[in-house]
Amino acid sequence: MTNSLNGRTILLAGGTSAAGRAAARALLAAGAHVIVAAHDPEKLEVLAGNLPGLVTEVCDLTDESAVHGFAERVHATGGPVDGILHLVGGWRGGGGLAAQTEEDFRFLEGSLTALRHVSRAFDADVRASPAGREAIVSSTALVRPLAGGANYAAVKAASEAWTRALAHGFAKAARDAGEPLRAASVIFRVTTLDGLEDALADAYIGLFARDAESVNDSVIDLSS
Template identity: 65%
Template structure:
C-alpha cells in the first residue's frame, strides 16, 4: 500500500505545511490538488515544486457552492479523490474570556466551516476509494483549554468531533457493504506546527502504508521527531 497514483486534495495548501505536504506527496507519486484562496500564492507553490503531478485550484472553502464547483472541476480533470488533508487554520486569542470577541470566533470558525464543506463534497469519493485517507490538524488545547484561547479550543474541539464523525461514516459504509474498511480519518494534534511541517507531511503520506482499520478514528500526537 502506498499513496502512489492517488489523488489527494490539500485544503489550505499555501502555508509552509502545505508546501511540505505537497512536495512529499508528489515525491511519493501522488497527484496533488492544492487548494487556496490566493492565486498568487498558489503560483508560488507551483513554482517551488513544479507542475508534474500538481493541480492548483482557487476556491473559497467557506463557500459551499464554490466547494461544490471545485469538486466538479477535480472530478472532470483528475477523477475521484483518494485523500484530503485539511490545513485551513489561523490563530486569534489572549485577554481571557473577556478578550474572546465574536469577531475572533467567526475568524477561527472559518476553518471548521471549510472542513465541513470540503469533507462533504468529497465524501462519496473517499468512501468508494480502494484506499482513502483524511486528516486534520488539531491542537493540544482541546485537552487543556485556556481562557485566553477559548475560541480557538472550541473550534478545534468541533473539528475533532467532525473528523471522528467522518471516521464513523467510513466504518459504517464498509460494514453496510460487507467490504473491508479501506478509508481512514485521522486527527493530528500538536502544540504548534512551527518546525514540524516536514514531520506532518511525512506522517500524512505514511498513512497509506498502514491498514485503514488500524488508523481510522485515531489521534496522532505530532511532536519534534528529533526529541
C-alpha cells in the same frame, strides 16, 4: 499493509502554508497527483512555480457552492480524490475569556466551515478509494483549554468531533456494504506546527502504509 501513493490523487485544502508546501513536496515525491485548493491566487502561483507537477485551484473553501463547483471540476478532469489533508487554519486569541471576540471566533470558524464543505463534497470519493485517508490538524490545547484560547479550542473541538463523525461514516458504510474498511479519518494534534511541517507530511503519508482499521478514528500527537 502497503498502499502506494503512486498515481493517487491527494487534495490539500488550504495548503499554501509552510505545512502545505512540505506536504505537497513530499506527496509529489511519493508519486501522488497533488491538488492544492486555497483562496489566495498569488500564494498558489508561487507554490506551483516552486513545485513542478502541482495542480492548484483558487477556491473559497468556506463557500459551499464554490466547493461543490470545484469538486465537479476535479471529477471532470482528474477523477476521484483518494485523500485529503485539511490545512485551513489560523490563530486569534489571548487576553483572557473577556477578550474572546465574536469577530475572532468567526475568523477561526472558517476552518471548521471549510472542513465541513470539503469533506462532504468528496466523501464518496474517499469512501470508494482503495485507500482513502482524510486528516485534520488539531491542537494539544484541547487537553487543557485556556481562557485566552477559548475561541480557538472551541473550534478545534468541533473540528475533531466532525472528523470522528467522518470516521464513523467510513466504518458504517463499509459494514453496511459487507466490505473491508478501506477509508480512515484521522486527527493529528500539535502544540505548534512550527518545525513540525515535515513530520506532519511524513505522518500523513504514513497513513497509506497502515491498515485503515488501525488508524480510523485515531488521534496522533506529533508534539510528543
